[in-house]
Amino acid sequence: MKDFQLGEFEEIVILTVGILNQSAYSVGIKDEIELRLSRTVSMGALHTALNRLEEKGYLKSHSGESTEERAGRPRRYFEITALGKKAMQHAKDTRDELWSAIPKTLWQANLAGI
C-alpha cells in the first residue's frame, strides 16, 4: 500500500505519459523518450512497461481513433491515475530526501579534487 514500486524505466515512461498529457499513446511516448533522453526504446520494452504500470493501477487506458497509417488499428491512450500520481510523487520525494541527505561537502570535495 505504502510501497509504491516504480522501476527506473517505468518512472521514465510514467513521467513521459504525464508530459504528453491526454495524447499519450505508445508510439508518441516512444518518440518523446527518444527525443528527450536520446536513447532508443524498443517497442517490446515499452509495451511491457505500460502493461505493468496499468496492472499496478498507475495508468489507465482507453481506445482511441483508428487511422489509416495504422492500418485501421486503434490507438491506445494512457493517462495517469490518482494512484499513479501518488506513486510519482512518492518517487520524487524519496529521491529529494536522499539528495538532501547527501552532505554538501561531497560536492566541494569533488571540486577540490578537480
Next chain:
Amino acid sequence: MKKEAASPPGVFLLFFRWYCHPRMRDYIEGDLMEVYDRRVKESGKRKADWKFILDVLLLFRPGIIRPRRPYQDLNTYGMYKSYFKIGWRNLLRDKGFSLINVGGLAMGMAVAMLIGLWIWDEVSFDSYFEDHDRLAKVMLNQTDQTETSTDGTIATPLEDALRTLYPDDFERLSLISWNSDRVVIFEDKKLSAQGRWVQRDFPEMFTLTMLSGSRQALKDPSSVFISASVAKAIFGEADPINQAIRIDNELDMTVAGVFEDFPKNTTFYSTNLLLPWDNQANRNNRQTSWSNHSCELFVLLSEKAGDVTALSEKVKNVPTPHITKIKEEILLHPLDKLHLYDEFENGKAAGGRIEFIWLFGTIGAFVLLLACINFMNLSTARSEKRAKEVGIRKAIGSIRQQLITQFLCESMVVALLAFVLSLCVTRLALPFFNAMAEKQMQIPWNSPEFWGMLLGFVLITGIVSGSYPAFYLSAFKPISVLKGTFRVGRFAQLPRNVLVVIQFTVSITLIIAAIIVFRQIEHAKSRVSGYSREGLVTVNINTPDLDRHYEVVKDELLRAGVVAHMSKSSYSPAHFSSNNGLEWPGKDPELSVNFRNVNVTPEFGQTLGWEIVDGRDFLADSHADSAAVIFNETAIKIMGLQNPLGEPITFGGKQYTIVGITEDMVTQSPYAPIEPTMFFTDGWKGVILMRLNAEASTSESLAKMDAIFTKYNPNAPFQYNFVDDVYARKYATEESIGTLAAFFAVLAIFISCLGLFGLASFVAEQRTKELGIRKVLGASILNLWGMLSREFVLLVVISCSISIPIAFWFMDNWLLQFEYKTTMSWQIFAAVIFGAVVITLLTVSFQTVKAALSNPVRSLKSE
C-alpha cells in the same frame, strides 16, 4: 497510394499475431504499422523491414506473449486441494466410520499384498539362474497300453545320445543324481549335508555364483564344490580351497570351489554339495542300461535351438527304440514351468501348482473387494448426511463430473491412509506368513517396480471403492435435496444389500472350504494304517561302518532296553519304492502293475507290528528264507491267485515262493488306495528301523541311542527320523492350503463383520427417533432388537443359501483328486449357517441393543 505498396514481412507479422496476447494485439500491431510506415518514408523499405523484424522479435517477451490457452491459466489444482481437505475433514468428523473404513481396507490391502508377494515368489521360482529361459528338464513319458505316465527320472545313456545326436540344439547337458544325505568329515568336524552327483557342465549351466574357485574345477573327478553355508560350518573363516575332506567316511575329495547357497525358491535349494559325476563312487556313471531309470537330466538349449516345444517334438523318440515292453518318449519341460506345472496328463504338462496361484490370486482379489465393498456401503449409507452438500455444490455451479472427482478424491484419501497402514501390517505379518507358507519372502523396499505396482494398486483400490459412491452421490437432484423432500427410497438399499450378500457369500464359501480341507486331512490322519507309527524310528545306513557293526549295535540297544525291536529294510515305511517287473503264474502278459518292493530282515514284521492273515512270517534265520516272499492282501487280490501260499513268482530274474500274506498297511499317500506290496529278505537294505521301548522315556532313549551309534559309527553324526514325522509331511500340501484358506476366511469374515458393524450403527442412528416413539408406545427392548437385527440376519441367510451350492460344487471337485476322501455331511453346512448367524447377531447386537436401550426422552426431546 504509394504507401500501400510497402508492407512489412508477412511471416513476421503472422508470427506476431500468433504469439501476441489478444488483448494487446490490435494496439501493438497498430504501433508496428505506424512506425514501419514512418521508417519506410525515412529510410526505405529494406531498412524498415529489418527494423520491423527486430521489433517483432523484441516484443516476444513474457508480458506480451499470450498464455497457452485463450483464458487465464485455470488449473484445478486448488479444487483438488479443497477436495482432499474436505475428504480429510469428513474422515475426522466420523472417527468410528473412518476407522472401520481405513482399518478394513488396510486389512484387505495387506492380504492382497501378502498374496502378491507369495505369487511373485512362486512365479519367479528358478529365475535365480541366469539362463533360466533356455534351461529345461528332460521328462520321461511311459505309455503302456492306454495310459501315459510322466516322470522326472531318466536312464543315463540318454544324455550321451542327446549330446551326440543333436549337438546344435543342446549347448550343455548335465545328468544329476537325486539329493541324498552325505556326511562331510574334515579333521574332527562332522556335518550332514545333501549332495548330488552332477556332470561337469552343471556349474556353467546353472551359472553358479562362485565365491571362490572356478566353475571349471568340477572336471576333476576328485574335486567337490561346497556351498557357502557348508564352507562356513566346516572351515569357518579359513580358506576351504584345496582342503581335503572325506565324504561318508569312504571318499576322499578336494574342495575346488565354494558356491553361493541356492536360494529357497530354486529347484536345487538344500543341495549343498556338488560331486563330480565321473567319480568312481558314483554308481550311475557306469550305468549303460536304457531301462534303469535312476537320475535327472537337465539341458541348456543353444541360442539357435528355438522353441522348446518344437525341439521336444524333434527329440522325443530318442529312447523309444531301446525299450521293448512299453513305449517310452521324452519331453523337454522348460525350467520356468518346472515348479508351477508339475502335473502331467497324457504326456503333457497339465497344471499343478499354478492352480494355487490362481486360487490364492482370486482369494486375494476377493478379500480386497470385500474391503472395497465396506467403503461403498458405508459411503452410500451416509449419503443423506452429505446430500445437502451435494445440493449446494450443484446449486453454486458444480457439474456432475466435478462431484465425481471429489468423491473419488475422498476415497483416494482413505485408500492412501489404508495403504500406509497396510504396509506396516504387511511388514509385521510377513514373518508369520513366511512361517505359514514355508517361504523366505521379503518386501522389496528398494525396487521401483514394486512401488510402481503399489501405486497402481492404491489407485485401483481407490477408484473401485470410490466409484459407486461417486456416481450415486453425484446423481442427487439439488432441488429435492435442498427443499428437504429428499428421502433415500426403498430401492436405495437394494444395492447395499446386494453388496452385503456378496461379502458374506464369499466369506462363507471360504469358511466351508477351509473346514472341508481340514476334515479331509483329519479323515486321512485317522485312517486305519495297519501298524502303529508311534515310536518308530529310522536311521539311514550312511557309512560302511554302520553296516558292518549292525549286529553289535542291535545287541547293545536291545540290552540297554532302548528299543523293543530292530530290523533293517530298504526304505522307511513312510515311503517304499516300486517296480513293475513282477511275474506270477497266470499273469496277463499285457498287464503292467507297479508293486512296492521292500527288502527286509526277518525282524521287520515284529518291528512294524504287522498282522499275518495267512501263512507265516519270515523265519529268524534269513538264509533259510532267502527265496521267500510275503505279499499284502491287495497284492494277492490283484494277482488273482486262489491259493497263493506256496505259489512261485519271479522278480528280478529270481524265483521266490509265497510264504505269507499280511494285512494291508498304509505306507504311501494317505489319500490313495492301498498299493500292492511285497517283502523279500534278500537284497540291499539301507535303513535301520527301530521300535522304541514304550516304557522308557523317548528323550532318554534317544540319548542312549546317540551314544551307541556314535561308538560304532564314529565318522557320521547320529541322525534319526520318526516315521510319524516323516509321514506327517505327506499332509503338508493340504495342510498349507487349509491353513491359508482358514487364514483368509477369518480375515474375510472379519472384514465383512466390520462392514456390518458400520452399517448397523448407521441404521440404529438413523432410526433413533422411530425407536424412541416405539419405546414410548410400549415396545420392549427385545422387540426393538429383533426388529433391527432381522434385516441383517436375513441377508446373511441369503448369503448362506447362495454360498452353500457354490462351496459344495468347488469342494466336490477338489475332493475328486483323492481316492480316500471324507464326505461333505449336511452338519458342516448347518454348523456354518448357525455360526454365520451367531456372528452376525453378535456384530449387529452391539449397536442394536445400544439403540434399543437408549432413553427415548433424549432422542425425542429435540426437534
